[in-house]
Amino acid sequence: MATNKSADRQSSCNPVTLQLKEEQLVLAKEWLQTGEVKIYRESLTEEKKFFVPVEREELVIEKKVKVSATPGQRDVPTDVIRILLSEEQVEFxxxxxxxxxxxxxxxxxxxxxxxxxxxxxxEPRLKIFGSPKVRDESTNPALWT
Structure with missing residues (x-):
């Protein structure tokens, strides 16, 4: 079996294509309803107490019994008659x-x-085995490891 070195060289010189990929970030915004608000008024009740001074006018009639008129009684009660003439009324x-x-x-x-x-x-990288001669190192030596 004869091997064709020329054919092996041609097959080894076929170009290799590497598809290089990178991740890219895609930013998107979306409206989300995070809450809901109901607007209304609420009536509250509160008990309040007020103290308002009021005046009135009365006619007073006092009847006093004289001690000399009844000699046997010393503590005779006084009769008092009150007649309301006018008064303040509170309106609110x-x-x-x-x-x-x-x-x-x-x-x-x-x-x-x-x-x-x-x-x-x-990124593409080359791993070189042995000690081949590199003609142009200025292309990108970082590719070689």
Missing amino acids: TKHRVAIEDVSIYKQQIEDIKHIEETLKRE
């Missing part, structure tokens, strides 16, 4: 008063999100 009304304004609105705020990710990429 309730009315609504604006105490504050509350503004409710949406606001878009832009923040910067910091993302760190390690991406891989491939």
Whole structure:
């Protein structure tokens, strides 16, 4: 069996194509509903107590018995008659008063999100066995290991 060295050389000189790949980061944003808000007013009740002084005017009639008129009785009670002539009456009304304004609105705020990710990429490398003569080392010696 004769081997054809010329054919072996040609097959060993066929170009080799390496498909080099790298990872690329694709950034996409998406709106997500993270909450919901219902806006309404709620009425609360509170019991309040007030103390208001009021005045009245009375006609007072006092009847005093003289001790000399009845010699046997010393502690004779005094008769008092009170007639109401006028008085203050408390009237009240309730009315609504604006105490504050509350503004409710949406606001878009832009923040910067910091993302760190390690991406891989491939580079060609040559592993040289033996001691062949390299004609042009200036191409990229880092490719040779």
